[in-house]
Every structure is written in C-alpha cells, then in structure tokens.
Amino acid sequence: xxxxxxxxxxxxxxxxxxxxxxxxxxxxxxxxxxxxxxxxxxxxxxxxxxxxxxxxxxxxxxxxxxxxxxxxxxxxxxxxxxxxxxxxxxxxxxxxxxxxxxxxxxxxxxxxxxxxxxxxxxxxxxxxxxxxxxxxxxxxxxxxxxxxxxxxxxxxxxxxxxxxxxxxxxxxxxxxxxxxxxxxxxxxxxxxxxxxxxxxxxxxxxxxxxxxxxxxxxxxxxxxxxxxxxxxxxxxxxxxxxxxxxxxxxxxxxxxxxxxxxxxxxxxxxxxxxxxxxxxxxxxxxxxxxxxxxxxxxxxxxxxxxxxxxxx
Amino acid sequence: xxxxxxxxxxxxxxxxxxxxxxxxxxxxxxxxxxxxxxxxxxxxxxxxxxxxxxxxxxxxxxxxxxxxxxxxxxxxxxxxxxxxxxxxxxxxxxxxxxxxxxxxxxxxxxxxxxxxxxxxxxxxxxxxxxxxxxxxxxxxxxxxxxxxxxxxxxxxxxxxxxxxxxxxxxxxxxxxxxxxxxxxxxxxxxxxxxxxxxxxxxxxxxxxxxxxxxxxxxxxxxxxxxxxxxxxxxxxxxxxxxxxxxxxxxxxxxxxxxxxxxxxxxxxxxxxxxxxxxxxxxxxxxxxxxxxxxxxxxxxxxxxxxxxxxxxxxxxxxxxxxxxxxxxxxxxxxxxxxxxxxxxxxxxxxxxxxxxxxxxxxxxxxxxxxxxxxxxxxxxxxxxxxxxxxxxxxxxxxxxxxxxxxxxxxxxxxxxxxxxxxxxxxxxxxxxxxxxxxxxxxxxxxxx
Numbered sequence: 213x214x215x216x217x218x219x220x221x222x223x224x225x226x227x228x229x230x231x232x233x234x235x236x237x238x239x240x241x242x243x244x245x246x247x248x249x250x251x252x253x254x255x256x257x258x259x260x261x262x263x264x265x266x267x268x269x270x271x272x273x274x275x276x277x278x279x280x281x282x283x284x285x286x287x288x289x290x291x292x293x294x295x296x297x298x299x300x301x302x303x304x305x306x307x308x309x310x311x312x313x314x315x316x317x318x319x320x321x322x323x324x325x326x327x328x329x330x331x332x333x334x335x336x337x338x339x340x341x342x343x344x345x346x347x348x349x350x351x352x353x354x355x356x357x358x359x360x361x362x363x364x365x366x367x368x369x370x371x372x373x374x375x376x377x378x379x380x381x382x383x384x385x386x387x388x389x390x391x392x393x394x395x396x397x398x399x400x401x402x403x404x405x406x407x408x409x410x411x412x413x414x415x416x417x418x419x420x421x422x423x424x425x426x427x428x429x430x431x432x433x434x435x436x437x438x439x440x441x442x443x444x445x446x447x448x449x450x451x452x453x454x455x456x457x458x459x460x461x462x463x464x465x466x467x468x469x470x471x472x473x474x475x476x477x478x479x480x481x482x483x484x485x486x487x488x489x490x491x492x493x494x495x496x497x498x499x500x501x502x503x504x505x506x507x508x509x510x511x512x513x514x515x516x517x518x519x520x521x522x523x524x
Numbered sequence: 525x526x527x528x529x530x531x532x533x534x535x536x537x538x539x540x541x542x543x544x545x546x547x548x549x550x551x552x553x554x555x556x557x558x559x560x561x562x563x564x565x566x567x568x569x570x571x572x573x574x575x576x577x578x579x580x581x582x583x584x585x586x587x588x589x590x591x592x593x594x595x596x597x598x599x600x601x602x603x604x605x606x607x608x609x610x611x612x613x614x615x616x617x618x619x620x621x622x623x624x625x626x627x628x629x630x631x632x633x634x635x636x637x638x639x640x641x642x643x644x645x646x647x648x649x650x651x652x653x654x655x656x657x658x659x660x661x662x663x664x665x666x667x668x669x670x671x672x673x674x675x676x677x678x679x680x681x682x683x684x685x686x687x688x689x690x691x692x693x694x695x696x697x698x699x700x701x702x703x704x705x706x707x708x709x710x711x712x713x714x715x716x717x718x719x720x721x722x723x724x725x726x727x728x729x730x731x732x733x734x735x736x737x738x739x740x741x742x743x744x745x746x747x748x749x750x751x752x753x754x755x756x757x758x759x760x761x762x763x764x765x766x767x768x769x770x771x772x773x774x775x776x777x778x779x780x781x782x783x784x785x786x787x788x789x790x791x792x793x794x795x796x797x798x799x800x801x802x803x804x805x806x807x808x809x810x811x812x813x814x815x816x817x818x819x820x821x822x823x824x825x826x827x828x829x830x831x832x833x834x835x836x837x838x839x840x841x842x843x844x845x846x847x848x849x850x851x852x853x854x855x856x857x858x859x860x861x862x863x864x865x866x867x868x869x870x871x872x873x874x875x876x877x878x879x880x881x882x883x884x885x886x887x888x889x890x891x892x893x894x895x896x897x898x899x900x901x902x903x904x905x906x907x908x909x910x911x912x913x914x915x916x917x918x919x920x921x922x923x924x925x926x927x928x929x930x931x932x933x934x935x936x937x938x939x940x941x942x943x944x945x946x947x948x949x950x951x952x953x954x955x956x957x958x959x960x961x962x963x964x965x966x967x968x969x970x971x972x
Contacts (some may be wrong), residue, residue, distance in 0.1 A: 213736050213739045213740045213743070213783075214736055215735045215736050215739050215775065215781070215783075215784075217735075217771050218771065218774040218775060218778060218779055247770075248766075249762075249763050249766045249767060250766070250767060250770060251763075251767070252767055252771075272882075312965070313964065313965040313968065343961070423871070425829060425832055425833055425836065426645070426832040426835075426836065426874070427871075427874045427875070427878060428871045428874065428875070429833070429836045430607070430836040430837060430839055430841070431871065433607075433811075433836070433837070434606070434607060434608040434841060437606050437607075437608060438608055441606075464878055464882055465878060466878070466881055467828075467829075467832075469881075475643065475644070476824070477641060477642060477643035477644075477824050477828060478643070478824060478825070478828050479823060479824030479825025479826065479827070479828055480823075480824075480825045481825075483799060483800075483823065483825035483826070484824075484825040484828065484829065486800060487799075487800060487803045487825060487826055487829045488829050490800055490803065490804055490807075491803060491804070491807045491829050491830070491833050494804050494807045494808060494811075495807060495811050495833060495836075495837075498766070498808060498811045498812055499811075510800075514800045514801070514804065517801075518762060518804050521761055521762040521763055522762050522763050522766065523763060524761065524762075524763045
C-alpha cells in the first residue's frame, strides 16, 4: 500500500532577522516556511538559536546553577567568554543592576558593561533592561549607543514604553524585542505598534512571554503554536521570529531551586533541575520558538543536540 | 470525522414522515449530528446512506483500552492536531519497561517501585500508568514466568512485548485475565499475532517499517476484527518520529484514513544515550502525538517533570486548572509571616507563589474560590470582592494561623480596601504591588 502523505500548503513564512555584523559573527534567526521539523513540506529555515543568559551583577542563582558558572558570575566579560565556550550562539546580557531594587545603576554603567561584553566575545548580543519601564528606556538607550554598528537586540520593548526602544533601534540599526504578556492579540497589536513607528519587519523579534514547565508552559506553548500557524497563513504581524526564556523562567521555580524539603517523588535535585530546564526548552522549540535563552551549560549542550536532531 | 446536520440531512429521505419521533428530517439530522439519536430510528433510510453515515460517524482515532480493573488505561480517541483547537482528551500513558533477563529480585523491586510511585501536583495525584514486559530472554517459559511474577505484584495494566508468537501465547495463557496489551506484531508474525489478540480479546501493537507497511498491517488486523490497535511506525530519532507521527495524526484526523486511526506507541529509551536524552525524547512524544510512552529508566527526576509536562499539554485550554481555596504556606511560614490574598486561577496562584518564594520572605498565600478566574477578571465578574475575601478568611480560619491582623491585597484591586475594612474591622488592609514580580521589592519596603 502506498500512503499519500498529507502536505499543508502554507502561504506565509517567518521573517529572517539578522543579528551581529560589524565586529562580530552574523547570525540569522527565523525563516521557516512550515512548522518545526516538518521538512517534508517546506523549508524549516534556520534552526532554533541558543542564547546563554549572563548578568551585569551577580544574580540570585541557586547553588547548582551558580556552581556551574563559578566566579565568572562576578564579571560579565569573563562570564560572556565562558558562555561562548559553553556553546552559546548569542549572549543575552541582562542589566539586572539597573533595577531600582538591585543597585539602581544608570546609563553610564550600562554603557561600560555593554562595551566590556562586546569586546570580550565576537558573538551577537541581546541586551535586556531590568523590566522597569523608565529604567529600561535609560539603559537600553545607553546600550544602543555603545553597540552602534554591531546590530544587537534590545528589550523588553513593551506596550507602555515601546516608543523609546523602537526609536533607538531605528537610529542605531538594532533589533527590537517586542514583549507582550501571554496573549496572542496583544502580541500582534504590539508588533503593529512597533512596526508603525518605523522599525523594519526584519528588525523585530517577538517575545510572547514564557512560562516554565508547570508554571504556565501550556499558555506559552499554545500562543507560540497559534502565532506560527497565523504566520504561515501569511499574517505579516505574526511573522516575527519568537524568542523564549526557558532558562531564566525554570531557575526561578522551586523544582529547579530547591534540593531539600521537597517530596522524594520529585527525584534527585541535580537531575530534576536540569531536566526541568531541558523539557521547558524542548516543548517551546517544538511549538516553534526561534531563539531560546538558556542558563545551565549542561542544558545548553542537551538542547543544542536536540535542535540538531530535530532538523536531521 | 463528524458530519454537520446539513450534511446528514442531504442523505436522509426528506419525507418528514415523523416515524423517528421528530417533526422533520432536518430536526432528526440535527439530533444525529449531536449524537443524541440513532440512525436506526429512521425506517426508510437507504442502505447507501446508512453505510456513508456510519463510516463518517466513527471517531477518527479509536479509543483503545489496556488492562482490566480500576487502573485500566484508555489511550487514543484524539480529534485535534493542536491542543488550542479544543483539547487533547486522553493523556499520554507513561509506562515503564522491565526485561525478563533481569533477576527476579530486581524485577520485583522495579515493579514495586513503579507501582508505588505517586506524586501530587495542583491538588491531583499521579503515578506510573503501566508496565511493559520485554521478552529479551528468547525463552517463552521465562517470559511467562516473569509476566506472572509482575502480574502478582501490581494492579497496573501490562504490555507484553515479544515478536515471538509462541512466547506470547505462553505468557498470555498465564496472564490473559489482566487484559494486557501485546506488542510486537510485524510483517513476519502478523497472522499469528492477530489470532492471539482475537483469542484473548486484547489490544495489539504493530510495528511497521514505515507508513506503507504499517498501513497494510493495520488494515489486515482491522479486517480480521482486531480493532484495538497501537501503531509504531518504527522511527526512533527526534526529527524522524516528529515527522512520521505528525503525518499519522494528519492522516487519521484530517483525511479520515482508517489504517492510521489508532493510538501510537513510542520508545524514547531506544536511541537515547543518557537520562536527559530519554527525558527530552519522552517530552517530545508527549507534545507531538505519542499515546503510549514506554520508558526504559524509572527515575523520579525524569518522571515528575514528564508528568508535569503532560498535565500542561493535556489541560483543557477552555477550563483552567483551579487551586483549592485555602491558606498555603510559602517557605517556612510562621504565625508572624506576611499574609497575602489572591484568586484560585492556577496560573495566578503559581505566579504569585513563585515570586513569594523567590523573595526569600516566608509568607502565607490565601486562595479564594473565584471559579478559576484571575484577579482582575474575577473582580470585574463580581467573584472576588470584599465579602468573598472576608468569608474565605473565616472559612479557612486565618486567625488561628497568624498572630497579626494584616492582609496584603493584590495592587490591581486596591479599590476593595475600604469595603474590606468594613467587612473585617480588626484587620489592617495593605495594598500590595500590581505586578507579582514586584513582591520582593514591596516586602523590603513595606514589611518589617
């Protein structure tokens, strides 16, 4: 018997967004013309890219994650180098110290940190503000200037402050990360707003928000699947490549952070924590994430392996 | 594939004779479409129409039962490609494989470990769904003995795995009353396996080398009357299995292709070099079209994340999981710890509990029953008001758990402060942050 394989004829495809250039490696994100891995019916575009998160000050990592990076967490330049060795394709630098509750550093410090990281590694860079609108504007503007010509990605660019982030991306040639809270309509609307200000469609990544395994993963998973289906049906405001944060979301949760005082049915904490990060990432990649931000070097290795097998 | 009332109406006699008990043929067609009437009520329907309606009204993927008794498994019966389209109905089964070459003591330990495993998540209890017994010894008598040992030690459904019909026959003779599934039909043994499945009335797994062969074997089995099938297309790698299982689901659901209209059986341990790889492959099968997932390692550090993932993927998107109303300790909360209030939408609860946990300040989180709505939605729907909060404080006996009388209200419903002060006159109402992520900062400023 010859079974006729059903093929979906998609009319749209995911935008390709390039990071890097200038003094660093170029990396293209997105580009798929079908759902993840389904190469029998169309191009799967660029494989999901893997970024490693670093911070500009020592973060509150649990012991297992802290010990994987050692004292590198004390210096973003050292950390960036170590992340590159661990297999990062992109460095995701979080300006954590700019948070009013966490040092409240300003534009000058952000500029210095970004320059340090840029000269430490030749990988493309993502710079994330602390997630407080007025501080994001301040430090992202500084980061943008410091990285002019290097085409980095800047975020979060949210509904309440998208104008500043979008404007600096336009003037310095960077990529905006449009972030919306777990809602497909808000994601689409924000893309529209950012595009309306004049950010080219090839310079927008979208972050429809990430829930870790057991902590809203199903919402992130389904919103990504819905965005991908809309994109393939040629809705241009859903065609931006998607960035997800399985690493940082996982390591905020008890299942990854806690070794003692949890049920024995949860299993050995070292294994469980890594699997938690890996399964969160796997599900998001299968849903259609184009870029995942990871934390633990071993999870990075496992997920890079997974991505290459998915496309093999 | 379900037909609409109009599609059914087209093949009915259209005489409005009322013999079915309904006033018109259209009304009867509507009832049929909703599954509320039987076609046999119409005495005048043509044979041709009967055949076409019966074929179309069969579900696109068969629901298959494995085992007998309270823990019996139901797999398959899916009707969607994506969970957001409606929901996935029958959670993928996590089964642990035991080999008949292991010493008896090891086998007994493994069975007891798997059978007694139990873990709680969002108020529900989960465990292992079944045990697969692999005939690696090549010895039918040994296979049957091990099947018997395992059956005596567990009430979990069993899957007997062997490609040797004689060994399968010996084992089935011993444990057939447990209604185990059998796995291992292939193009060489399909006839004998069909006979065994028919004789004992058990579900049968078929491994085909690719979809063409699999479709042929599945059609043969169904044609012989064995319709409780599980399909294995033979692919083991991540990319290959994603593609072939997607094709099978599409063939079953979108094309109504009967030979693929059965649940699948998958083996993440085959081809995995480490525990992490097995976990990732199993996760991939949970997300993408695995119905039975046969694990080769029993490790709670893998099982618990997999159970959690399955819960995420198989949750009905229309019906959010709710937390039970109650007062939950976060960290080592004491009678002096802060007392926060929220709603019972599980994502709201977990977001806030996560931030409370991350703040490092032990605290209490009181959950009010708001029928699964988040804070603002529940407030605007009148399900999260001062009266509800005050009633929950009393019902859950908050005064017996904490010494102070200070309550932290979600910032989004600051408007409730005045009313709450009237409802709970001896309490001080504090307005917390609007965003969960600001809880840590809020504590540092406002709680001493």
